[in-house]
Amino acid sequence: MASDIIPPTDQHVLDEGPFYHGTRADLRIGDLLMAGFNSNYKPEIVMNHIYFTALPNGAGLAAALAQGNGPERVYLVEPTGSFENDPNVTDKKFPGNPTRSYRSAAPLRIVGEVTEWERQTPEQIQHWRVLLANNKGEIIN
Template sequence: MSERVPVTFDHHDHVSGPFLHGTKVVLRPGDDLVAGYASNYDADRALHHIYFTTLESTAAWDAQLATALAGLDGHGHVYAVEPLGPFEDDPNVTDKKFPGNPTESYRTHHALRVLHEVHDWQPHPPEALQAMLDGLARLREQGLDVILD
């Protein structure tokens, strides 16, 4: 097993896609996702970064959680995206919740360009989604639902 190379704004070219973004929002190819809008996890907080991943399962969590937290029906949407600038490891999970970055989660100040919607992604089972929602609710109750942005 090779040693993990951290992803920083100055050193990110070693990460290859495809890059994915999960959300509740309906988007079209060519749309740009930009910072400054509400978080998928906290509608009252505008974020300074756009978050994305290289793993379908991580994008599925983002899509499903965003949709469920907004009280919407369905699983949400997963999009193939292109980062339009440098990016770094997402510090919300990298070495905080998990050693390294097993969720392959990243963030950027720059836009993500939507390439196309991914239609054949696999949602997580309803019981797993509920467990994740319950865990987020517990963190909120304890004031621990912090997003390092």
């Protein structure tokens, strides 16, 4: 990790990365991903956090489900501040954090791009979209 990276403050966060973020945005190394944009899953909600994972395939799924028309992109990212387990999945849907999903109110710095991950089939993506559309749970923002 870079020296300006602040380690996690939550004692239950055991992951040191590397970390990934999936999107359809065309970004460059050094760009910052920030909170304050609409959710990909509930567009009426402006998110207070930026989400990331330690699993490239998980970031690939997020990219496949992301809003926009651009190609799926998975970026290697570094948190610039403290982060926590994503409460939307950790212990709420999956005990512990098997998805290795996290969130931060601080920006994520893009440090690279990953081109190889397990891509979802169109049928799998549609299945995920149906599951998300039928999800009645609230987003913990």
